[in-house]
Amino acid sequence: MASKPSHSSQQKRLAVLIDADNAPASIVEGLFEEIAKYGVASVKRIYGDWTGPQLGSWKKVLLDHSIQPIQQFAYTRGKNATDSSLIIDAMDLLYTRRFDGFCLVSSDSDFTRLAARLREEGLTVYGFGEEKTPKPFVSACDKFIYTEILRAPAAEVLPAEPMPSEGKPGDGRSEAAAPRPQKVPVDFIAKVLDDISDEDDWVQLGALGSNISQLRPAFDPRLYGFKKLSDLIKAQSKHFELQERGQTSSGGKALYVRNRRRNGG
CATH class of the missing domain: 3.40.50.1010 (5'-nuclease)
Structure with a gap:
């Protein structure tokens, strides 16, 4: 067969x-x-x-x-x-x-x-x-x-x-009509980051998105007024730090995130 x-x-x-x-x-x-x-x-x-x-x-x-x-x-x-x-x-x-x-x-x-x-x-x-x-x-x-x-x-x-x-x-x-954007769940995102971060507190953006979806299937950046998760993270620069590290195997940017509050930010 x-x-x-x-x-x-x-x-x-x-x-x-x-x-x-x-x-x-x-x-x-x-x-x-x-x-x-x-x-x-x-x-x-x-x-x-x-x-x-x-x-x-x-x-x-x-x-x-x-x-x-x-x-x-x-x-x-x-x-x-x-x-x-x-x-x-x-x-x-x-x-x-x-x-x-x-x-x-x-x-x-x-x-x-x-x-x-x-x-x-x-x-x-x-x-x-x-x-x-x-x-x-x-x-x-x-x-x-x-x-x-x-x-x-x-x-x-x-x-x-x-x-x-x-x-x-x-x-x-x-x-x-477009729905009014909801408040970004900063504390929830921060907790996910803290749970899965490496020794230097960094998390690959894709891994962050996957873990968030597993915990909250309805999570979507568009609910908060952003097209992509990276846009949402950038807009929350007071809470999160976004870092670019070269390219992925597919040619895109390799993005990493960490919680500023955990690092004295």
């Missing part, structure tokens, strides 16, 4: 499963741009009751992004049959052994156990949901991206006036 091909030199194969009842269509552009950073979306499916008008915004973008709609009738009022359909498909795809990871797009905590089960099989799970997503689902994923971040770029093309909150009723523009 042929062995599973190594993905060290190629992109990961990802299955993207979207809960249409718990994900707005306005994220679709940013969603697939984000997913492209982690691998190739080999399967793209979206689940919901397509016989009603409530998913009209999703219907407009399905063909443009080659997303396969999966019909799930709402057999009982108030019950979400979409969850069961998505979970069954996820397990079917899991047992094909063709994928390296899954992207679960929903703000519903019902997928917490699914995420954990996929990780038990050694697959990477990327979660996508709104900031209201319950913490258990966020923690069950290897990485969790808040969809408010994915809508943020759309706000850059809007005129300065009127303000997003003053947009025309029903035009959907206020939904695309």
Whole structure:
């Protein structure tokens, strides 16, 4: 039997499963741009009751992004049959052994156990949901991206006036407004640095990012108004020191960080 091909030199194969009842269509552009950073979306499916008008915004973008709609009738009022359909498909795809990871797009905590089960099989799970997503689902994923971040770029093309909150009723523009940056968790970052630093208190930036993601899957520099972790660290020069040391094997800059407070800074 042929062995599973190594993905060290190629992109990961990802299955993207979207809960249409718990994900707005306005994220679709940013969603697939984000997913492209982690691998190739080999399967793209979206689940919901397509016989009603409530998913009209999703219907407009399905063909443009080659997303396969999966019909799930709402057999009982108030019950979400979409969850069961998505979970069954996820397990079917899991047992094909063709994928390296899954992207679960929903703000519903019902997928917490699914995420954990996929990780038990050694697959990477990327979660996508709104900031209201319950913490258990966020923690069950290897990485969790808040969809408010994915809508943020759309706000850059809007005129300065009127303000997003003053947009025309029903035009959907206020939904695309960039979220207000959160306060940088300086103490948390400092603790991670202290825990994994070498004898000289330095930590390679990539190692810092990996450890932060393991402890807080939803950590993302964009939540704090920065594009990259290095930008966030530079902006916090009062607390952290960033040092460049030559180049990495891929030709990029080798960056190291340390906690100034631990070194009398």
